[in-house]
Amino acid sequence: MTKPQESQDTPMFERIALIGIGLIGSSISHAARRANLAREIVGSARTPATVETAMRLGLIEEGYVTAAEAAEGADLVILCTPVGLCGPIAKEISRSLKPGAILTDVGSVKGAIVKDVSPHVPQGVHFVAGHPIAGTEQSGPEAGFAELFDGRWCILTPEPHTDGKAVEKLRAFWEALGSKVEIMTPEHHDLVLAITSHVPHLIAYTIVNTVSDLESHLQGEVIKFAASGFRDFTRVAGSDPVMWRDIFLNNREAVLEMLGRLYEDIALLQKAIRNGDGTLLHRVFTRSRRIRRSVTQAKQD
DSSP states (O other): OOOOOOOOSSOSEEEEEEEOOSHHHHHHHHHHHHTTOEEEEEEEOSSHHHHHHHHHTTSOSEEESSHHHHHTTOSEEEEOSOGGGHHHHHHHHGGGOOTTOEEEEOOSOOHHHHHHHGGGOOTTOEEEOEEEOOOOSOOSGGGOOGGGGTTOEEEEOOOTTSOHHHHHHHHHHHHHTTOEEEEOOHHHHHHHHIIIIIHHHHHHHHHHHHHHTSOHHHHHHHHHTOOHHHHHHTGGGGSOHHHHHHHHHHSHHHHHHHHHHHHHHHHHHHHHHHHTOHHHHHHHHHHHHHHHHHHHHTTOO
């Protein structure tokens, strides 16, 4: 696993503004403080209770009701909200962003965010869309921890005209948080994440929903005797419903493409089971195990 960089003597940023202080936002605060990346971290959240909790936990020095107040004077502004809110928030904070500031996000969809945020970025402000591929099924400011990004990938999807120095500074920021950084286009990111993250979450939600439709006595037994396969595979179904609703609505084309491929593969296995084709089942499972082991060897499990 990649080790985070040593703490810096001089902070990389004077003021970081976290717009949204859930799992990712709070973890950024923990990791940034660990590496001394900011002289000051401030934030805003949709509810006063979240702001109060973030203040109590020492995640932020100042908390604000509006995103515009939090973004005022910040040299790094990070949108840590559900995907569907990024565009409206970018519009809200547009006049608060100072020249030379870097604006970024942590959303799991990049094409829609680039489309929604870019029109509201003022001249002289550098927008670099980003996505740390790290998380748990937990949410809220109390869920964060400094090690969340250690050894995990963060993908940046800057537009072609984006200032190169701003991109490199944001890369250095995420590396200091413990991440490995890759740069790609928003379209390629969304296709990759559709199969590695979005479709698996959709399947998990579907399986749990199937259980909810079972007769009450059978549903109770499924929950009582949940084996490790059901328990582990459906863990992500405990994730934030708002966040995942927005992800599927904003990455629909890539998700639908990957679902089409999945349906074809499921139909193939369904036919093999119906026909008693053990040879085909063994071949598919062997190939799948080999790919799964490569994930483990890459230390991404």
